[in-house]
Amino acid sequence: MSIFKKIFGGGDGKENDPGLMDIIKQAKEMQAAFQDQTKQDWSQMSNSEMMAAATQNIEMLTGQKAEARTAFVKKTTCHTCGGAKTLPTKTAYVYCDFCGSLTDYDFQKACENPQSAMPGPAYEELVRQTNADAQLARQTKDRDKFFAIQERLYDRWVELCPNAVSPRAKKDPEYRAQLVKYMATSATVNEFDAQYQELAAKVNEQVRGIQWEGMFPRVTAKSETFWPMFDTVIAQLDHSFAVLKDQGVIDMHPDQAPQSLQRRMAISMFCQGWLPTLQEADSEKMIEKTGLKGEYSKLEPTETDLRHCGGCGGDLNAMKGGKKMVCEDCGTVVDIEHPEVNCINCAGLISFPAGKNRVQCPYCLAEAQRQAW
16 A cells, blocks of 8 residues: 555555566666665755655655545635635645635645656756856855856746646746745855754765665665654754745745745655655654644535636636635636626637736637726
8 A cells, every 4th residue: 555545545456466577677776766865965956856856756665656635625724814725726735715825735735746747958957057156156155146046947947847836837927036036045045054054964964874674665764764864854944944034035935925834845845755765654753743744624515606717718616705716727816706708809708817907818819808997
């Protein structure tokens, strides 16, 4: 049974036993992968590189991609309007059904949909091209130059890995620019903070000291070597957020997410990478300690209004009484408070993006207008 099904629930589907040669081949591949990972400097890895490692671990150790649980919705209450989450989400980013605010991050959904679309050769080449300049910026304490490099890297990463960030970054250039600036600024602040770097060095040393046990294809980290590293990572994370708050970086988040939610998203990435490499007891303990398990309620039939996204034309199930919602297919924040408008060219129904009275019709590409509200 998958570790995700053990923790989150699910069926007990039986699989065919692999042949001996398949087991040997998989063992060799996993051994090489784990040996390579223990040599890496995790504190200096980009988000995409860490997510690539997480995806590799999840697929390698579970042998399959976890099944989506569309019959359940994560219990959460919007910190902006107080609305309770009712409709299911397609991504790990949980947006309010009533006002469109980012209200939570669903760790289970993130594990069900590991970010398989990694940047690839184009991004890795950019990293190689900027490595020397980044190192020089570190040595000369040139924060502006280091920030500019990080901004280039994160902008490229968001472009190549749309599923690794909020769906709002897909078609909203202002949101995307704010997101890139927020991530690049966070990376720069951490890079030039002495205490953060001391903790990073300690994490690297402890990662290299992780001892493995078991037999392929289920090799796990020994508890006594994992938990000291975990505690250091939490200390590093807490210090980072304290510094980011003092320097006003927390307030730069494009969704105006509270610090607790930003921290939840950061620790989630760490847990996704390590969850498949732990014994079940340690996995459950980690999820409990980080508060990622959450509560889920059975999805009940809910009366909604059919809307049509002004960004992509997709169907939206809008809560009655709602004002704004996020289209998870294209990321557009849609006005659901006011009536839909027919395009004068093709007659297609459109719910306009929030705050806009002119938009390109997603069906025929003609300009569509509505009365100003």
